[in-house]
Amino acid sequence: MTDLTSLTLAEARKGLADKTFTSLELTDAHLSAIEKARLLNAFVMETPDQARAMAREADGKIAKGDAGPLAGIPLGIKDLFATKGVRTTACSKILGNFVPTYESTVTSQLWRDGAVMLGKLNNDEFAMGSANETSCFGPVGNPWRREGSNTTLVPGGSSGGSASAVAALLCMGATATDTGGSIRQPAAFTATVGIKPTYGRCSRWGIVAFASSLDQAGPIARSVRDSAMLLRSMAGHDPKDTTSVDIAVPDYEAAIGKSVKGMKIGIPKEYRLDGMPAEIEKLWSEGAAWLKAAGAELVEVSLPHTKYALPAYYIVAPAEASSNLARYDGVRYGLRGQGKTITELYENTRAEGFGAEVRRRVMIGTYVLSAGYYDAYYLRAQKVRTLIKRDFEDCFERGVDAILTPATPSAAFGIGEKGGADPVEMYLNDVFTVTVNMAGLPGIAVPSGKDSQGLPLGLQLIGRPFEEETLFSLGEVIEQAAGRFTPARWW
Amino acid sequence: MSTATHKLLKGATGDWEMVIGMEIHAQVTSKSKLFSGASTAFGGDPNTQVSLVDAAMPGMLPVINEECVRQAVRTGLGLNAKINLRSVFDRKNYFYPDLPQGYQISQYKSPVVGEGDVLVELDGGRSVSIGIERLHLEQDPAKMQHDKLPSQSLIDLNRCGVALMEIVSKPDIRDAEQAKAYVTKLRSIMRYLGTCDGDMEKGSLRADVNVSVRKPGAPLGTRCEIKNLNSITFIGQAIEYEARRQIEILEDGGKIDQETRLYDPNRGETRSLRSKEEAHDYRYFPDPDLLPLEFSQSFVDELKASLPELPDQKKARFVADFGLSDYDAGVLVAERESAVFYETVLDRLANRARDGKMAANWVINELFGRLNKEGRDITDSPVTSEQLAAIIDLIGEGTISGKIAKDLFEIVWQEGGDPRALVESRGMKQVTDLSAIEKVVDDIIAANPDKAAQVKDKPQSLGWFVGQVMKSSGGKANPQSVNDLLKSKLGI
Numbered sequence: 001m002t003d004l005t006s007l008t009l010a011e012a013r014k015g016l017a018d019k020t021f022t023s024l025e026l027t028d029a030h031l032s033a034i035e036k037a038r039l040l041n042a043f044v045m046e047t048p049d050q051a052r053a054m055a056r057e058a059d060g061k062i063a064k065g066d067a068g069p070l071a072g073i074p075l076g077i078k079d080l081f082a083t084k085g086v087r088t089t090a091c092s093k094i095l096g097n098f099v100p101t102y103e104s105t106v107t108s109q110l111w112r113d114g115a116v117m118l119g120k121l122n123n124d125e126f127a128m129g130s131a132n133e134t135s136c137f138g139p140v141g142n143p144w145r146r147e148g149s150n151t152t153l154v155p156g157g158s159s160g161g162s163a164s165a166v167a168a169l170l171c172m173g174a175t176a177t178d179t180g181g182s183i184r185q186p187a188a189f190t191a192t193v194g195i196k197p198t199y200g201r202c203s204r205w206g207i208v209a210f211a212s213s214l215d216q217a218g219p220i221a222r223s224v225r226d227s228a229m230l231l232r233s234m235a236g237h238d239p240k241d242t243t244s245v246d247i248a249v250p251d252y253e254a255a256i257g258k259s260v261k262g263m264k265i266g267i268p269k270e271y272r273l274d275g276m277p278a279e280i281e282k283l284w285s286e287g288a289a290w291l292k293a294a295g296a297e298l299v300e301v302s303l304p305h306t307k308y309a310l311p312a313y314y315i316v317a318p319a320e321a322s323s324n325l326a327r328y329d330g331v332r333y334g335l336r337g338q339g340k341t342i343t344e345l346y347e348n349t350r351a352e353g354f355g356a357e358v359r360r361r362v363m364i365g366t367y368v369l370s371a372g373y374y375d376a377y378y379l380r381a382q383k384v385r386t387l388i389k390r391d392f393e394d395c396f397e398r399g400v401d402a403i404l405t406p407a408t409p410s411a412a413f414g415i416g417e418k419g420g421a422d423p424v425e426m427y428l429n430d431v432f433t434v435t436v437n438m439a440g441l442p443g444i445a446v447p448s449g450k451d452s453q454g455l456p457l458g459l460q461l462i463g464r465p466f467e468e469e470t471l472f473s474l475g476e477v478i479e480q481a482a483g484r485f486t487p488a489r490w491w
Numbered sequence: 492m493s494t495a496t497h498k499l500l501k502g503a504t505g506d507w508e509m510v511i512g513m514e515i516h517a518q519v520t521s522k523s524k525l526f527s528g529a530s531t532a533f534g535g536d537p538n539t540q541v542s543l544v545d546a547a548m549p550g551m552l553p554v555i556n557e558e559c560v561r562q563a564v565r566t567g568l569g570l571n572a573k574i575n576l577r578s579v580f581d582r583k584n585y586f587y588p589d590l591p592q593g594y595q596i597s598q599y600k601s602p603v604v605g606e607g608d609v610l611v612e613l614d615g616g617r618s619v620s621i622g623i624e625r626l627h628l629e630q631d632p633a634k635m636q637h638d639k640l641p642s643q644s645l646i647d648l649n650r651c652g653v654a655l656m657e658i659v660s661k662p663d664i665r666d667a668e669q670a671k672a673y674v675t676k677l678r679s680i681m682r683y684l685g686t687c688d689g690d691m692e693k694g695s696l697r698a699d700v701n702v703s704v705r706k707p708g709a710p711l712g713t714r715c716e717i718k719n720l721n722s723i724t725f726i727g728q729a730i731e732y733e734a735r736r737q738i739e740i741l742e743d744g745g746k747i748d749q750e751t752r753l754y755d756p757n758r759g760e761t762r763s764l765r766s767k768e769e770a771h772d773y774r775y776f777p778d779p780d781l782l783p784l785e786f787s788q789s790f791v792d793e794l795k796a797s798l799p800e801l802p803d804q805k806k807a808r809f810v811a812d813f814g815l816s817d818y819d820a821g822v823l824v825a826e827r828e829s830a831v832f833y834e835t836v837l838d839r840l841a842n843r844a845r846d847g848k849m850a851a852n853w854v855i856n857e858l859f860g861r862l863n864k865e866g867r868d869i870t871d872s873p874v875t876s877e878q879l880a881a882i883i884d885l886i887g888e889g890t891i892s893g894k895i896a897k898d899l900f901e902i903v904w905q906e907g908g909d910p911r912a913l914v915e916s917r918g919m920k921q922v923t924d925l926s927a928i929e930k931v932v933d934d935i936i937a938a939n940p941d942k943a944a945q946v947k948d949k950p951q952s953l954g955w956f957v958g959q960v961m962k963s964s965g966g967k968a969n970p971q972s973v974n975d976l977l978k979s980k981l982g983i
Contacts, residue, residue, distance in 0.1 A: 326593020369774035
């Protein structure tokens with residue numbers, strides 16, 4: 001038998017349906033791959049017993065012929081998703097050994113459709129980071145290395161564990177979340193496909209909140225089709241999240257292979273940054289050429305407020321985070337610091353429990369919401385946000401179906417290489433992705449090529465609200481043209 | 492009705508005027524909490540009515556309870572206030588164990604209800620109109636107990652997340668009497684609407700009172716806020732104390748520090764809780780978990796159409812339909828339960844146009860008087876509306892006199908029973924048999940020839956004869972018949 005872990009999700013679905021192998025076999029293959037890949041530190045919690053039980057149940061259903069769309073497919077779950085009875089920490093010390101009594105809506109929909117949980121995946125603490133270096137469980141290794149180098153690179157973040165595990169064939173797909181690029185940037189760094197759907201497409205219920213108006217769940221997978229299959233199960237209206245939208249979830253997979261002829265693709269001139277590596281520039285042109293060859297029409301578009309997006313994002317996101325993280329106070333659950341007074345208890349709990357990056361953002365957020373600063377920072381950032389949104393709306397009103405941009409300004413970098421002295425160096429990773437969150441739009445990152453050092457690079461497609469299907473159709477065109485990329489195993 | 496004149500406080504340097512504004516926190520009557528499905532029932536075992544949202548577990552999200560929105564709109568309509576079709580929930584951020592989220596979901600810049608006004612009745616037929624600044628919805632925090640254990644505090648999350656309406660008045664209140672009457676009126680309106688039970692003992696209604704003093708006509712003085720007053724009596728006491736404290740400071744050449752104070756009912760004084768400098772920076776911002784609260788005018792119109800009759804309307808109707816005095820009508824409508832009782836009596840009367848006013852007198856004088864004397868509540872009256880209506884019918888139709896009716900009321904109060912049957916079985920019926928009365932009349936005239944002779948010149952002494960006849964008939968003679976007979980026999 002070929003290595004079951006190297007199958008795509010779509011291939012595995014066929015194998016299971018044809019009874020070529022069982023979910024238990026598929027699950028065991030992944031569990032053993034996980035065991036051998038602990039060096040990557042992608043999983044922070046392995047749940048083999050639960051995985052096998054779920055696999056057996058799936059096998060039973062497949063045998064009876066009432067299998068769900070993801071029956072028997074082993075997945076990894078970002079540790080931001082609450083999983084009933086399974087420790088959920090958001091990779092923060094402050095949650096300690098928190099075990100939820102509830103299951104997030106997104107994961108419960110995956111289990112409803114028959115998927116199997118292999119365990120919980122590493123991420124930046126509270127999803128704050130772009131390299132998966134802020135996790136209390138330590139950094140995650142990228143399965144990709146520079147040619148001829150032994151340096152371990154970051155997988156990006158905050159969904160670094162998800163991207164690394166999918167790229168390293170430890171799971172067939174993974175849940176992830178994206179507040180400023182946390183799905184798309186790690187996907188680009190690991191040659192995986194990651195889609196952040198429209199804000200409101202997936203329920204946020206049961207996902208540890210970072211910045212509520214920006215957070216959105218989505219999948220990371222090894223192909224555009226696989227990501228479409230996963231999103232279909234993850235998406236949907238949830239009365240428990242009033243920001244989720246009551247629009248029927250289409251069969252995203254049906255968009256794969258659909259002609260893109262006549263689609264208008266916007267190329268935003270403001271994304272041509274000074275000092276952008278020539279390789280990225282080249283990749284972007286290549287991507288445009290592939291879409292053109294498939295019949296799409298290219299137009300130059302302008303998104304004039306792009307340059308304000310990153311600073312505005314780093315006001316809005318920390319502001320919301322400072323409030324969202326106030327509940328971690330040591331009173332009801334998680335870590336409790338010692339203190340003679342309630343104030344001391346708060347201070348010690350939060351000083352011990354939060355890592356440096358989280359503390360920084362809580363401080364920034366508290367500052368920008370303070371009396372006397374609110375108008376100058378938070379309110380102004382919200383105005384910028386409106387302008388960014390309007391930029392995109394203007395584009396779409398002129399008939400543009402999707403916008404093509406690079407996913408990241410560089411390829412993966414070494415652990416500890418960036419942001420040590422200046423956090424802004426790290427924040428710049430999100431320069432192409434934050435606008436999409438600020439505008440609430442769907443965005444997909446698709447692997448598109450490699451740089452001169454052999455590291456993967458990705459392109460991003462940005463779509464109209466709730467038109468993820470367009471992104472899947474166009475994404476698959478790029479995937480077909482660029483081919484698929486698998487890292488050589490070193491772990 | 493006349494516009495109120497208010498009380499001024501005398502100081503060493505002359506009269507001082509109080510300027511008072513109030514924030515009333517009224518617990519919304521609803522089955523479940525403002526943003527969660529947990530029960531709001533009072534008195535459950537600690538921490539048994541707590542949802543994952545109330546406990547602020549990771550990843551939990553608030554979902555607005557539409558019934559609470561309806562209740563807020565109803566209340567706004569009852570306060571003649573502007574209803575805002577779009578309002579916004581904000582987070583008020585501060586750390587305290589009674590607030591699991593680390594923020595209270597409230598409405599800051601855009602409340603659901605805007606400006607309105609309330610007509611407040613005072614003693615002596617005076618009244619005053621108090622402006623409403625706004626009404627907004629917010630979460631009640633949890634309840635803390637600091638005195639159960641020596642070194643630890645206990646938290647009960649049952650109350651956490653229950654909907655509150657914060658009703659903010661304009662600084663239109665001028666003395667303690669007005670303040671007390673204002674709270675009483677607000678409570679009455681909300682009880683009529685069924686939007687808040689107004690039970691101050693259970694904490695369903697609490698008031699923060701802002702007090703400042705000034706020389707009449709002078710600009711506003713610096714105010715102090717007295718937090719969390721939970722009885723109308725304390726509101727009055729706290730205002731009086733606080734105003735006098737401020738006057739004393741000002742007359743000694745001092746200045747008032749803007750601060751938050753607490754009233755200690757045992758000592759009858761207010762004391763400083765925190766100064767303005769120690770005030771929290773709440774870092775309000777729109778709650779990103781909740782969309783703006785939007786509803787249509789027709790939603791408001793429907794609620795408006797289904798509002799019950801409110802005290803002011805009811806009072807006007809009682810005056811117009813039954814000729815009640817403003818005062819009596821005011822007494823009857825002040826508490827919803829009293830008005831309901833009176834109206835139930837009306838409904839059961841054989842002839843309410845004739846006897847409606849008499850019914851009001853009976854409810855107010857006999858029933859309320861007796862209830863007050865025994866410290867009982869109208870809802871636990873031994874005389875039912877049915878029994879009282881029967882007594883009034885018996886008077887109205889002339890079966891018993893008013894005097895006998897009082898005896899009958901006493902019997903019903905003590906022993907219960909059907910008034911009509913009691914009148915029969917105990918021989919309380921009024922004697923309308925003219926020949927029987929005539930005999931008594933004749934005897935009395937015969938026994939008092941002097942008085943009978945005088946009565947032509949002094950018709951007012953007829954009353955003496957009436958009294959004598961009634962007395963010797965044991966009160967059962969029909970007073971009207973006695974009157975008529977006496978007049979004809981005495982030739983007046």
